[in-house]
Amino acid sequence: MAYRLYYWPGIQGRGEFVRLALEEAGAEYVDVAREADGEAELEAFLEQTGIRHPPFAPPFLADGDLVIGQTAAILWHLGERHGLAPRDESEKLWVHQLQLTIADLVSEAHDAHHPLGAHLYYEEQQAEARKRAKAFRSQRIPRFLNWFERILSVGRNGWLAGDNLTYADLSLFQAFEGLRYAFPKAMRAASAGTPRVDALARKVAARSRIRAYLESERRLPFSTEGIFRHYPELDLQS
Amino acid sequence: MAYRLYYWPGIQGRGEFVRLALEEAGAEYVDVAREADGEAELEAFLEQTGIRHPPFAPPFLADGDLVIGQTAAILWHLGERHGLAPRDESEKLWVHQLQLTIADLVSEAHDAHHPLGAHLYYEEQQAEARKRAKAFRSQRIPRFLNWFERILSVGRNGWLAGDNLTYADLSLFQAFEGLRYAFPKAMRAASAGTPRVDALARKVAARSRIRAYLESERRLPFSTEGIFRHYPELDLQS
Known part of the structure; x- marks a missing residue:
């Protein structure tokens, strides 16, 4: 079914x-x-x-x-x-731990434009969002990216856990794409030092089913209605 | 070990x-x-x-x-x-789902006093915290409590999942105690309609090992250094 x-x-x-x-x-x-x-x-x-x-x-x-x-x-x-997680119990828990950390990153990405809460429009909390987004860009994004880079530098095959792709790899791809959409300038600076994260995202995007999905109408575009939002005033100013 | x-x-x-x-x-x-x-x-x-x-x-x-x-x-x-989760796979996942929802509540409780981020002191974001705490108190706390109440009203024995205590019950106890410490007035109002959540917290506190722990020096007090913080200005004003 x-x-x-x-x-x-x-x-x-x-x-x-x-x-x-x-x-x-x-x-x-x-x-x-x-x-x-x-x-x-x-x-x-x-x-x-x-x-x-x-x-x-x-x-x-x-x-x-x-x-x-x-x-x-x-x-x-x-x-x-669907074989998107290891069979070994402790490795399975590790992949889950990766996922929960990605979930924290996603929540923080949301709060960067909605620090006062989801009950107000962005326009009603723009000044506060500038402050929160600055800390998110300059402190939190690098901290998360560097952690993933460190994990990838210890592993093999360019995946986060073991020899095969897991759901955490798919989620890191999505988070990375979202951040690049929302904060293009900050991400250019932050991801310069994390080539393995960048390579993982490219590997995911190149998988045949994922590529077909990304090119289909099922894949919605990023937008300023979603979790990752591109507001130029919240990105790095250069 | x-x-x-x-x-x-x-x-x-x-x-x-x-x-x-x-x-x-x-x-x-x-x-x-x-x-x-x-x-x-x-x-x-x-x-x-x-x-x-x-x-x-x-x-x-x-x-x-x-x-x-x-x-x-x-x-x-x-x-x-340690037998703090069901053995059945789908029940195990349900307890985990409860825990993840409690984790969301805990994050929101933190952000109520730190909406601009953890890099600033509370005193530097007090005005913003008032706005966020108001929405947390009036919208989010009732939403979470009512959800747990609804689950408890379908279940048996007063636990969230099945016939026995699970780690999710322990966590709901802790979240409930934390909210009562941080927002005593708002919680008096909000929890009046959720007697089953209140009863669960009392049942947890009465378990012999938990009671011994709560009375020991190992149990640290709630404080304005923690996740749940009592700042009277963030509570319901009456």
Whole structure:
């Protein structure tokens, strides 16, 4: 049975980390909210009472009767089923740890343009966003990139964990692309010293299923509606 | 061999979620940074190069040669080893999903007093913190509490998942206590409608090992150095 992915339509958002795993796996899935009436179905699902495992927020994935929320938990599940995670328990936990750190980076990327919270428009918190984005660009992005670079410099084959691609590699690709879209100038400076991260992103993009996906209409563009947003005033000024 | 927990000394922080699991399990552990020279050892560990699984940030746990970072990943590991998680795969993933949602709540509780980032003191972002804390109090806390209440209303025995306590119950206890310390007025209002969450926290606190821990010197107090901070100006004004 095809998976059913529930995520807000119109943006890549956190749903994209799940989409990339589904696409790399060649798995059949319905992107529910992008179908006719799909957004209403998503909202109805969130309101449903009496279910044992209600998701807190999108994305969530239905695999038959099993409903899983939280991006990292969804990827744990898909990783097991589609060979996108190692079999060894401790290596599996390591890949998950990588994913959780990418999730932290993604949250911080969001807060760079929404430091006061998601209840206000960007335009209502632009001054605060400039302050937060500056720290994110100058301190946090380099810290994350250098950590991934360090891991890649110890490993083999250019993947984060072991000899094969895992869902964490797909997620790092997505985070890296998102940061490059949002902060092109800052990322040129920051990623000059992290060639292995750059090479990983290129390797992911070149995989046949991922390349086909990126070229398809299923791949939504980055935009200032998503998590990674390009506002020139938040990027490095030169 | 005793576990070695690495976390900043002096605060509960994210380390506390790990401590509660270790204490409930009756596991032997060294709280490394609270030993003599322990903080230097923690910092040296983070700087270490050439290790295959370097942690990004505290807390991290050494179980013999295995080093695990990210609170939720550490709890996954401890849950397996000490019966603090279900054995069934899909229930295990559900408990993890609960934990990841608690992690989101904890991050938001931190950002309520540090919306511009951890690089500035609270006093340097007090005006912004007032705005963010207001939305956190009035929108986010009720949303999280109501979600947990809804789950508890479907379950049995007053635990979040299945018939037995899991690490997610311990973590919800800690988050709930932290919120009550930080926002006593807002929490009186918000938790009036979530009696099952309140009952869960009392059940956790009454467990023999947890009670002994809470009364011991190993339990650090909540403070305005930690993640949950009581600043009266950020609480509900009445």
